Amino acid sequence: MNFSDATLARFAKExxxxxxxxxxxxxxxxxxxxxxxxxHVSSEAEExxxxxxxxxxxxxxxxxxxxxxxxxxxxxxxxxxVCTNLPCQLRNGQKALEQVCQRxxxxxxxxxxxxxxxxxPCECLGACADAPVMLVNDREMLSFMTPERLDELxxxxxxxxx
Amino acid sequence: MAGTIDLSKFKAKGQETCFxxxxxxxxxxxxxxxxxxxxxxxxxRGGYAALSKVLGKDGGSGLTPDEVIAEVKASGLRGxxxxxxxxxxxxxxxxxxxxxxxxxxxNSDEGEPGTCKDRDILRYNPHxxxxxxxxxxxxMGVKTAYNYIHGEIFxxxxxxxxxxxxxxAAGFLGEHVLGSDFSFQLHAHHGFGAxxxxxxxxxxxxxxxxxxxxxxxxxxxxxxxxxGKPTTINNTETFAAVPWIIRNGGQAYLDCGKPNNxxxxxxxxxxxxxxxxxFEVPLGTPFPELLALAGGVxxxxxxxxxxxxxxxxxxxxxxxxDCTMDYDSIAKAGSxxxxxxxxxxxxxxxxxxxxxxxxxxxxxxxxxxxxxxxxGTGWLWRIVDRIEHGKGRLEDLELLDSVAGNIKGHxxxxxxxxxxxxxxxxxxxFRDEFMYHIEHKTCLVKQSA
Numbered sequence: 001m002n003f004s005d006a007t008l009a010r011f012a013k014e015x016x017x018x019x020x021x022x023x024x025x026x027x028x029x030x031x032x033x034x035x036x037x038x039x040h041v042s043s044e045a046e047e048x049x050x051x052x053x054x055x056x057x058x059x060x061x062x063x064x065x066x067x068x069x070x071x072x073x074x075x076x077x078x079x080x081x082v083c084t085n086l087p088c089q090l091r092n093g094q095k096a097l098e099q100v101c102q103r104x105x106x107x108x109x110x111x112x113x114x115x116x117x118x119x120x121p122c123e124c125l126g127a128c129a130d131a132p133v134m135l136v137n138d139r140e141m142l143s144f145m146t147p148e149r150l151d152e153l154x155x156x157x158x159x160x161x162x
Numbered sequence: 163m164a165g166t167i168d169l170s171k172f173k174a175k176g177q178e179t180c181f182x183x184x185x186x187x188x189x190x191x192x193x194x195x196x197x198x199x200x201x202x203x204x205x206x207r208g209g210y211a212a213l214s215k216v217l218g219k220d221g222g223s224g225l226t227p228d229e230v231i232a233e234v235k236a237s238g239l240r241g242x243x244x245x246x247x248x249x250x251x252x253x254x255x256x257x258x259x260x261x262x263x264x265x266x267x268x269n270s271d272e273g274e275p276g277t278c279k280d281r282d283i284l285r286y287n288p289h290x291x292x293x294x295x296x297x298x299x300x301x302m303g304v305k306t307a308y309n310y311i312h313g314e315i316f317x318x319x320x321x322x323x324x325x326x327x328x329x330x331a332a333g334f335l336g337e338h339v340l341g342s343d344f345s346f347q348l349h350a351h352h353g354f355g356a357x358x359x360x361x362x363x364x365x366x367x368x369x370x371x372x373x374x375x376x377x378x379x380x381x382x383x384x385x386x387x388x389x390g391k392p393t394t395i396n397n398t399e400t401f402a403a404v405p406w407i408i409r410n411g412g413q414a415y416l417d418c419g420k421p422n423n424x425x426x427x428x429x430x431x432x433x434x435x436x437x438x439x440x441f442e443v444p445l446g447t448p449f450p451e452l453l454a455l456a457g458g459v460x461x462x463x464x465x466x467x468x469x470x471x472x473x474x475x476x477x478x479x480x481x482x483x484d485c486t487m488d489y490d491s492i493a494k495a496g497s498x499x500x501x502x503x504x505x506x507x508x509x510x511x512x513x514x515x516x517x518x519x520x521x522x523x524x525x526x527x528x529x530x531x532x533x534x535x536x537x538g539t540g541w542l543w544r545i546v547d548r549i550e551h552g553k554g555r556l557e558d559l560e561l562l563d564s565v566a567g568n569i570k571g572h573x574x575x576x577x578x579x580x581x582x583x584x585x586x587x588x589x590x591x592f593r594d595e596f597m598y599h600i601e602h603k604t605c606l607v608k609q610s611a
Contacts, residue, residue, distance in 0.1 A: 017308075017349035017350075017351070018349075019263070019389065022370070022371075022389060024370065024371035024372075025351075025369055025370055025371045026371065027371040028351075028352065028353070028354055028368065028371065029351070029352065031354070032313075032352065032354055053371075055371070059371075059372070062372070062373050063371065063372070063373065066356065066373040066374065066529075067313070067353070067354040067355045067356050067374075068354070068355030068356060069313055069314070069354040069355035070354060070355075084519070085275045085472075085519065085523055086275055086276075086433075086472060086505065086516060086519045086520055086523075087275055087276045087432040087433055087472075087503075087505055089516075089519055090432075090433040090434055090505070090507065090511070091432075091433070091438075122355075123273075123275075123355075123357060123523055123526060123527065124273050124274070124275040124276075124357070124472075124523070125314040125315075126272045126273055126277065126278055126280075126281055126312050126314055126315055127174070127278050127281060127315070128275065128276050128277065128278045128430060128432040128438070128503065129178065129179045129278050129430055129431070129432050129438040129439045129440060130174045130178070130179065130278070130438075131432065131438065135314055136169060138313075138316060139316040139317065140169050140173070140317065141173065141174075141314070141315065141317060142169060142172040142173060143172065143173060143174035144174070144178075145172070149172060152172075153169070153172055156167065156169070157167065160167045
């Protein structure tokens with residue numbers, strides 16, 4: 001796999017944060033960039049990142065497989081992570097997950113047949129006073145997701161182009 | 163990314179959690195409104211004056227590194243991440259004369275369930291962390307630092323990057339800070355979903371580009387830290403407290419708390435309250451007062467509180483209502499102040515169900531390195547799961563106690579203890595509820611949700 005010049009420029013900005021002999025420190029950021037651009041981290045991408053950073057591919061795979069947020073397989077256009085940890089559970093986080101799954105017709109961790117949505121229960125997102133909370137595509141934190149707001153969100157995402 | 167789709171209407175604006183005007187004598191959250199996070203706003207609030215003072219760029223003679231550390235020691239500031247270790251003492255452990263690189267790390271990997279205070283600091287007042295870290299770096303002779311930010315709050319990471327660019331452009335970071343001899347560079351590093359990386363040596367491994375598995379201690383980070391070099395790690399809120407201390411003096415900071423518990427503390431009050439949010443109040447504030455700031459209990463009477471993040475032992479209402487919110491009072495009641503996350507539970511809550519969810523979390527987040535934790539957290543979850551689902555046996559209570567006891571103290575890091583303590587505290591204070599579940603195969607309480 002060859003990365004575009006734009007991607008390589010994003011990688012280089014991360015590598016520059018660390019001592020010259022510690023390029024491996026940028027692996028988490030590089031993998032997050034790959035996921036942002038490609039939707040998931042394939043083994044081909046792991047190998048290419050490994051070559052770029054001068055580290056063994058297995059060391060990259062250790063990172064991909066250790067941290068919860070890396071997608072090791074393709075996911076839907078929208079990955080919805082709904083927090084069900086205790087502080088969210090006390091404010092209907094579990095019900096929020098059930099509502100999303102029911103409306104989209106998927107089991108937790110499942111992807112809809114049209115490839116639009118992947119729904120995952122998740123651990124603490126660190127926004128407990130906004131409960132129930134969810135994360136869209138790793139980057140956008142949505143707060144106070146009452147049944148009405150969840151419906152509105154899913155309407156918005158279902159109607160969205162692309 | 164959700165790409166071009168605008169989801170901003172679903173995002174928190176901070177009114178509920180931070181700009182509600184219900185802090186008491188705030189220092190870190192003072193004067194914030196969500197739009198005034200930029201460097202110019204921070205300077206207008208008196209920001210970077212402490213750094214100027216330390217470097218002698220305010221017309222004064224400056225402070226020596228020893229004087230900075232002495233001031234922080236005098237303030238009584240204790241680590242806000244969970245352990246409550248005296249910050250000035252920690253800074254004095256750094257071998258300042260060590261030749262070669264030394265590092266400073268900010269732990270913003272805020273993942274302790276219930277905790278969301280650092281997120282608001284970084285979103286709405288990022289420069290206070292940058293200034294606090296610059297002062298700390300000066301005191302310890304450090305030139306390079308990293309802020310490790312929880313991967314799930316990626317938007318906050320991006321904002322912090324923006325704040326760093328502003329600080330570099332204004333000369334608060336980089337070569338010869340404010341024209342002094344002090345040079346300092348600070349970078350942001352994001353996690354990507356691993357509770358364990360909040361443990362400081364796991365966090366260091368993670369910055370090194372590895373799995374976040376905690377290191378055996380000793381050696382401690384002060385002698386063998388990031389890349390094997392002397393390193394000091396403090397929590398976000400700890401660094402954020404430093405500029406105020408330097409501007410106003412350690413004694414003034416100590417005076418606004420109570421003895422051995424100086425300063426303000428930000429509590430995330432979450433769960434069954436009418437107005438969940440972050441509240442910055444002086445240490446030693448009575449718990450009933452904090453509860454009132456969060457609008458009081460929602461949906462019933464107060465049943466229990468987990469006072470310091472999910473790893474802290476639960477306390478029943480009666481014990482909790484007598485506590486003041488500081489390290490010593492909560493410890494005396496048998497729990498810990500931890501990260502300052504206050505998880506409130508009303509009397510409709512089933513403690514078996516609540517513990518089940520926490521046990522699943524610790525099983526899921528155990529890094530797998532130590533057998534007692536890797537296997538034991540699974541045991542705990544399976545036993546509580548069968549009690550919850552009407553398949554428990556009376557001897558399961560002894561078994562739970564025994565498994566928890568065999569995890570505690572037998573692992574490299576504190577995640578094992580964090581998994582064991584909630585179990586033991588639940589059995590201590592709410593044993594009847596577990597027994598009822600086993601004998602009647604149903605809840606003692608009627609659940610509201």
